[in-house]
Amino acid sequence: MSDAKSTILKAASELFLEGGTSALSVRAISKRAGVSTIGIYSHFKGKQGILDELYIEGFEKVFSAMDILKSAKGPRETILQGVKGYLEVADKYEAHYRLIFGESDAGYSPSEEARAVSEKAFKMLIDVSSLILPEDTSLAKKQHIALEIWAFVHGYVSLKHHAISTLISPEEWNTLALNALSTHIDAIIAKHA
Amino acid sequence: MSDAKSTILKAASELFLEGGTSALSVRAISKRAGVSTIGIYSHFKGKQGILDELYIEGFEKVFSAMDILKSAKGPRETILQGVKGYLEVADKYEAHYRLIFGESDAGYSPSEEARAVSEKAFKMLIDVSSLILPEDTSLAKKQHIALEIWAFVHGYVSLKHHAISTLISPEEWNTLALNALSTHIDAIIAKHA
DNA sequence: CATTGCACATAACAGTGTTATAGTTAATCA
DNA sequence: TGATTAACTATAACACTGTTATGTGCAATG
Numbered sequence: 001m002s003d004a005k006s007t008i009l010k011a012a013s014e015l016f017l018e019g020g021t022s023a024l025s026v027r028a029i030s031k032r033a034g035v036s037t038i039g040i041y042s043h044f045k046g047k048q049g050i051l052d053e054l055y056i057e058g059f060e061k062v063f064s065a066m067d068i069l070k071s072a073k074g075p076r077e078t079i080l081q082g083v084k085g086y087l088e089v090a091d092k093y094e095a096h097y098r099l100i101f102g103e104s105d106a107g108y109s110p111s112e113e114a115r116a117v118s119e120k121a122f123k124m125l126i127d128v129s130s131l132i133l134p135e136d137t138s139l140a141k142k143q144h145i146a147l148e149i150w151a152f153v154h155g156y157v158s159l160k161h162h163a164i165s166t167l168i169s170p171e172e173w174n175t176l177a178l179n180a181l182s183t184h185i186d187a188i189i190a191k192h193a
Numbered sequence: 194m195s196d197a198k199s200t201i202l203k204a205a206s207e208l209f210l211e212g213g214t215s216a217l218s219v220r221a222i223s224k225r226a227g228v229s230t231i232g233i234y235s236h237f238k239g240k241q242g243i244l245d246e247l248y249i250e251g252f253e254k255v256f257s258a259m260d261i262l263k264s265a266k267g268p269r270e271t272i273l274q275g276v277k278g279y280l281e282v283a284d285k286y287e288a289h290y291r292l293i294f295g296e297s298d299a300g301y302s303p304s305e306e307a308r309a310v311s312e313k314a315f316k317m318l319i320d321v322s323s324l325i326l327p328e329d330t331s332l333a334k335k336q337h338i339a340l341e342i343w344a345f346v347h348g349y350v351s352l353k354h355h356a357i358s359t360l361i362s363p364e365e366w367n368t369l370a371l372n373a374l375s376t377h378i379d380a381i382i383a384k385h386a
Numbered sequence: 387c388a389t390t391g392c393a394c395a396t397a398a399c400a401g402t403g404t405t406a407t408a409g410t411t412a413a414t415c416a
Numbered sequence: 417t418g419a420t421t422a423a424c425t426a427t428a429a430c431a432c433t434g435t436t437a438t439g440t441g442c443a444a445t446g
Contacts, residue, residue: 232394
């Protein structure tokens with residue numbers, strides 16, 4: 001990546017972490033990066049291009065959180081560790097997470113390249129969650145189980161972000177999510193044994 | 194509600210259903226409603242006020258979907274019926290659902306009144322999900338179980354909306370969600386019997 | 387009749403993403 | 417070396433956004 005390109009991306013990432021999408025105007029990025037506004041369009045495909053990079057950046061963080069396939073503690077604990085990592089990434093990079101799930105910019109929709117990265121992440125999730133299934137399980141079934149786990153974890157993260165109800169303390173959320181997932185994974189194991 | 198007020202709200206609701214938040218500009222609403230742009234500010238508190246009304250409108254639809262407490266089929270089937278209603282509302286009023294969960298307008302955050310309506314909906318959810326729990330269960334525990342169910346269902350809806358992966362057909366989603374919820378509710382019942 | 391208040395249209399302000407125009411600087415090539 | 421080309425820059429404009437100030441007319445009230 002060229003110098004100017006990485007400088008722009010760094011500035012955008014900083015602004016993004018500081019104030020989310022609302023702080024991410026083309027003029028603000030170019031000002032902080034020390035380039036002209038037109039630079040955003042020559043080095044990236046406008047704001048869409050910037051958001052794509054941040055989208056991919058976000059998924060790569062999720063990637064690394066789930067990259068714990070080779071655990072000695074057995075499939076159940078490996079998955080729960082992956083869930084824990086996911087929850088932590090979602091907390092630490094909340095802005096990225098919101099962008100990925102469309103919670104921050106109505107106009108944005110990921111490019112083909114960005115979509116490809118997200119599918120790669122889903123495939124990794126399938127690998128991890130397949131650990132609790134018999135080896136001869138069909139791919140469709142594996143996808144369904146992976147989706148099941150993902151939906152559950154993401155549901156907790158999403159509800160937490162939007163804080164519809166303030167009845168539950170922020171610290172408790174991740175514990176509740178882990179307990180619920182633990183119960184559900186046991187149910188899946190029992191069902192498909 | 195005055196004539197002009199309901200006319201404006203009707204226009205806003207129509208535009209919203211047609212094209213989501215991006216179609217909801219103050220000028221577009223006033224044009225369709227046949228009033229001046231300033232009318233949005235005299236009858237409502239600007240765009241925020243309009244979005245608040247739609248937010249509440251959305252929650253009332255969720256309300257009515259879950260308002261099936263008195264079912265003769267027993268607690269398990271009653272809950273699953275509530276989940277089914279929830280999924281259907283989420284499909285039918287996708288724009289409202291996205292607004293409620295912040296997936297459509299970054300700048301918007303619900304007013305106190307709107308928040309109150311959402312808490313009322315959560316309390317109803319607690320009532321429904323408490324059906325599978327012993328009567329002497331603590332309120333905190335009831336909340337946790339309600340959150341568990343909500344997170345799971347919402348996770349499916351949210352992932353479906355954003356279609357990270359196109360590997361699963363749209364028609365299949367709700368069936369998968371219902372099956373997963375069915376499994377999990379059994380697990381909850383077994384755990385807290 | 388005069389005054390008050392309400393709804394109106396028009397226009398403006400500050401911001402957004404994007405693009406056209408024009409000027410400057412650096413590197414490449416004959 | 418001198419000329420051309422490419423890449424950068426700044427400035428300004430366009431069409432849009434939410435919001436507000438200004439002025440206009442009309443209706444009801446004192």
